[in-house]
Amino acid sequence: MKIRFWLLPGLVLLLGACSWVGSAARNSIEDVASRYGREHFTLVVSVPPNFGFTSKAQYSPKEGQDCEVYSPGLGGLVTRQQQKSDKFPAKGVEQTVSTEIPLEYHIAGCSMVLTRVSYEVNATYGADVWDHGLDHAGGLAIVKNASKTTLDGSEQRGLCTWLFQISVAKAKKGAIEKILSCNAADEKWQVPENKPERRKPGGVADRSSLPGKVIKLVLRQSSEERPAIGDAWQKHAEGWKPCLGKGINDPYGFCRGNTKEFRTFKLNGRECTVYPNCTEQGAFNE
Numbered sequence: 001m002k003i004r005f006w007l008l009p010g011l012v013l014l015l016g017a018c019s020w021v022g023s024a025a026r027n028s029i030e031d032v033a034s035r036y037g038r039e040h041f042t043l044v045v046s047v048p049p050n051f052g053f054t055s056k057a058q059y060s061p062k063e064g065q066d067c068e069v070y071s072p073g074l075g076g077l078v079t080r081q082q083q084k085s086d087k088f089p090a091k092g093v094e095q096t097v098s099t100e101i102p103l104e105y106h107i108a109g110c111s112m113v114l115t116r117v118s119y120e121v122n123a124t125y126g127a128d129v130w131d132h133g134l135d136h137a138g139g140l141a142i143v144k145n146a147s148k149t150t151l152d153g154s155e156q157r158g159l160c161t162w163l164f165q166i167s168v169a170k171a172k173k174g175a176i177e178k179i180l181s182c183n184a185a186d187e188k189w190q191v192p193e194n195k196p197e198r199r200k201p202g203g204v205a206d207r208s209s210l211p212g213k214v215i216k217l218v219l220r221q222s223s224e225e226r227p228a229i230g231d232a233w234q235k236h237a238e239g240w241k242p243c244l245g246k247g248i249n250d251p252y253g254f255c256r257g258n259t260k261e262f263r264t265f266k267l268n269g270r271e272c273t274v275y276p277n278c279t280e281q282g283a284f285n286e
Contacts (some may be wrong), residue, residue, distance in 0.1 A: 031134050037104030041210040043117065044098045045088075045156065046070050048221045051160070052090035053097065054120040056139075059105045062238035067110035082112055088124060098131060103142075114142050116271070119202065121219060125162055130171055133180030135160070138200025140215070142207050153214035158201035159185040160223075160253040164275060166242055168263045175266035176275060177230050189220065209272050225276065229253055234262075239274040 012020050045053050059082040061067035067080040086099040105112040118139040124132045137158055160182040183191045201217060225232040232253050233240045233243040240242045244261035245253035253263060264271050272278035 021164045023271040026091065028211075029124055030114070031209055034107035035062070035106070036102035037106065038102075039211040040100045040102045040211040041215060042098055042100050043217065044096065046096045047088075047090075047121070047220070048096070049093050050090050050125075050162075051123045051219065051221070052120060053219075054085060054087045054122070055099055055101065056085050056100045056118040056120065057114055058116045062111045062113050065110060067112065069108075080107070080110055080112065082107070087198045089204065101209065105267050108172075109243055112214055113207065116141055119200075119217070121160060121180065122223075123160070123183055128200045133162070133178060134182045135182045135201075137182040137219075138184070138202035140202050141204045142205060144207050155188065155218055156201045156203070157185040157187075158182045158217065158219045159191050160219055160221050161191075162225045164225055164240075165232070166253070166263075178225070185220075229254075233275075234259060236274070239277040241274055 016118050046088070047053050057125075059078065068077040070076070071078045084101070084105075088095070092093060100118060101114065103114045105114075116139060116178055119135065119137040120235040121137040122132065137160070143282045150229045160180060162178040163181055164176055164178050165171060167175050169177070182201065184201045185191050201219075205215075227240060229252075232245075232255065233242050234255055235241075241262045242265060243253045243255035244250070244263045245255075246258075248263060262273060264273055266272070267275065267278050268277055
């Protein structure tokens with residue numbers, strides 16, 4: 001007589017769930033046992049009014065360690081990664097904030113080292129819910145025994161500029177919207193005119209030089225706005241005028257070929273022909 005065993009579908013699901021719960025429990029225990037190293041450096045950041053800042057410290061396994069962990073979602077082993085984020089919301093005034101960034105992270109026998117600190121800048125330019133911008137504004141690459149570093153004892157400087165354009169998005173179609181762009185500035189707060197020569201704030205730092213160090217980043221807002229696409233606007237004595245391009249339905253409106261016809265746009269409930277000095281009277285009819 002043969003004895004047969006039947007594995008019910010529900011039991012298969014139960015076994016799968018048990019496996020997932022067991023893995024989740026192990027991960028939770030490991031998370032409790034995790035810790036950051038004592039050695040750190042301090043990042044001090046100054047931002048203008050209505051600007052917020054986020055630092056993202058990224059850690060990778062030390063050389064010679066694979067630091068693998070089971071991923072229930074992928075059904076296999078993956079290399080551990082760790083990120084420590086510190087977010088500072090925007091305020092209506094200029095603010096200076098600081099955060100301590102550890103150089104190592106340890107979890108379940110795995111030692112990880114800091115490899116990069118990314119900068120994110122967010123800001124608002126109006127009262128509308130859509131009137132905000134975000135820029136991945138550079139950061140620090142942390143390397144071992146760097147033959148050449150670009151981070152000295154002086155502070156880092158970043159000049160943030162609002163780039164304006166006419167929106168094609170449904171929520172703001174035909175209205176001015178802005179893009180935030182931050183670039184590294186020199187001692188006189190100048191940014192290269194030649195676009196390929198521009199870079200983001202930050203640089204390369206040798207890991208051995210960082211313990212106990214204070215690194216400063218100062219961000220300022222440029223007093224002058226620029227078109228997001230230069231060939232779509234022409235500058236006049238009264239301000240910037242958007243070119244008509246091939247016609248009112250042309251989504252790009254490049255000036256080449258037609259530098260005498262211009263389109264209108266919406267700004268603060270009015271129909272305007274010049275930015276930012278909109279002098280037209282009366283409300284714009286939707």
